[in-house]
Amino acid sequence: MRPEDHDETGGGGLLVPMAWLYAQYVADGLLETGDLMEPTTLEYRAGRDALALTLFLSEGPVADALPAARVDELRLLTAYGAAWRRWVCARLEARRRTSAASGGADPDLALASGAWRWLEETELLAADLEAIGPPPRERSAYEDDGESRVWTPAWQLGLPLGHLAIHLY
Template identity: 55%
Template sequence: MLPESTNGAGGTSGGGLAVPMAWLCAEYLADEVLRTAALVAPGSLEYRAGLQALALTVHLSEGPDGPSVGWAAGDVDAWLRHTAYDRPWPPWVEERLAARRASGGDGPDLALAHTAWRLLRDTWVLAADLDSRAVGGDASPVDEDDQVWLPAWKLGLPLAHLSLHLR
């Protein structure tokens, strides 16, 4: 059996099996944040969307030295900025993925990040219309019966952001 690579870039070491360590670390951190916040049931569609959105944010926020495996205040602040409501998250994700692809880095990590983004972008869910309050500008509660179809990232990103605040 060939040894597994444990370098942060997810590459191979001496012809061994390529293990997507950077993506797995990002997904682990996202899972810890969401489970700690306990806003939705693990295994639900909402949980999966939040997990993928936060894992993508963590993974794409990483520097060239690989994943951050701690809870450094600067890391959390960056994740909060990227997941904030008024930020253009989808263009940021696509820009970062394109930059990684152009640099030829990430290997299996990049493939998993692309898959997560494709699923978040192409999966549509029926959910409460949270944007209707933003358009009207009033402070009335959300009418959960007023539902619209939206891409899964629009469901997962606010969950990820709120979970980061509650961690």
């Protein structure tokens, strides 16, 4: 979105990523309403970015007061990790093609792509939810109070957090 230029010289002003910033704003609001995590944690950032990506890449408008149909759509989109990851990759690629075809810079896409890159490349230490069986005899460096921990891509922590925030909305 270009700022309005009233002198009719063609503008060429700064491109403002309003759609992405607004998606982050709404995601922040959803996470804060649920009071699920401290806003200063990396887990919160992962949840905010996963939810903002979902809002930004979905077809419906982003709004403070989400209609029930929109909330249901967001619940479905965030429900399954592997399907969500494929959906995000496909939507980002489609936006890249559209942006390249139009020949213009898309600052929203640049920020959304950066958020996705962070979610995929950053790993956070989290409880190993797939660890089944008796606890090990010796505690490893990644265990706290007998809880097994593994390094997990940030999106795999952020997506369930965003999903829960949507349920609590």
